[in-house]
Amino acid sequence: MKNKIAICPGSFDPITNGHVDIIERASKIFDKIFIAVLENPDKESFFSLTERLRLVKSSVSHLKNIEVESFHGLLVEYARRVSAKAIIRGLRAVSDFEYEFQMALTNRKMDAELETIFFMTDHKYSYLSSSYVKQIAVLGGDIKDFVPPAVLKKLKGGKKQ
Numbered sequence: 001m002k003n004k005i006a007i008c009p010g011s012f013d014p015i016t017n018g019h020v021d022i023i024e025r026a027s028k029i030f031d032k033i034f035i036a037v038l039e040n041p042d043k044e045s046f047f048s049l050t051e052r053l054r055l056v057k058s059s060v061s062h063l064k065n066i067e068v069e070s071f072h073g074l075l076v077e078y079a080r081r082v083s084a085k086a087i088i089r090g091l092r093a094v095s096d097f098e099y100e101f102q103m104a105l106t107n108r109k110m111d112a113e114l115e116t117i118f119f120m121t122d123h124k125y126s127y128l129s130s131s132y133v134k135q136i137a138v139l140g141g142d143i144k145d146f147v148p149p150a151v152l153k154k155l156k157g158g159k160k161q
């Protein structure tokens with residue numbers, strides 16, 4: 001396959017070291033990855049879309065083949081727009097499986113050419129989630145091992161943006 005393009009969609013509310021690890025590994029396999037930050041007016045996020053985009057951009061700035069964009073609507077349409085042939089997702093515990101399985105099959109039904117590719121979490125991040133990080137930060141705990149520097153700076157003090 002030439003010019004292998006993938007999308008990596010998510011809420012990234014906020015981006016964690018678990019996300020960054022997956023993006024770094026995927027960036028070695030694909031020529032270009034579009035990180036698609038979900039704009040979902042129905043789901044209240046901790047950080048605004050603008051802030052989530054800024055934090056993702058600053059956390060992956062060391063990778064040259066990554067673009068960060070917001071998206072709303074159907075993922076398969078976004079993938080077509082950027083000529084992506086794959087969706088990258090991460091898998092942590094078995095608990096992720098059911099949701100990811102359903103989403104992968106639904107997207108395949110809508111576009112049979114679009115493959116979902118799963119990256120197994122690094123064991124260091126297997127328990128790590130954006131919601132876990134937010135809870136710890138709000139309660140004043142130390143999150144420096146869990147998030148990139150820009151997110152740490154933003155979450156220090158546990159303030160909602």
Ligand code: ADP
Pocket residue numbers: 009010011012013016017018019022088089090091092096120121122125126127128129130
């Ligand atoms: P969504 O709201 O779409 O689940 P998230 O930002 O929570 O978006 O997650 C995006 C993707 O990153 C998902 O596939 C999720 O399973 C994966 N992910 C999140 N945290 C980790 C982690 N610690 N290790 C591996 N994958 C992760």
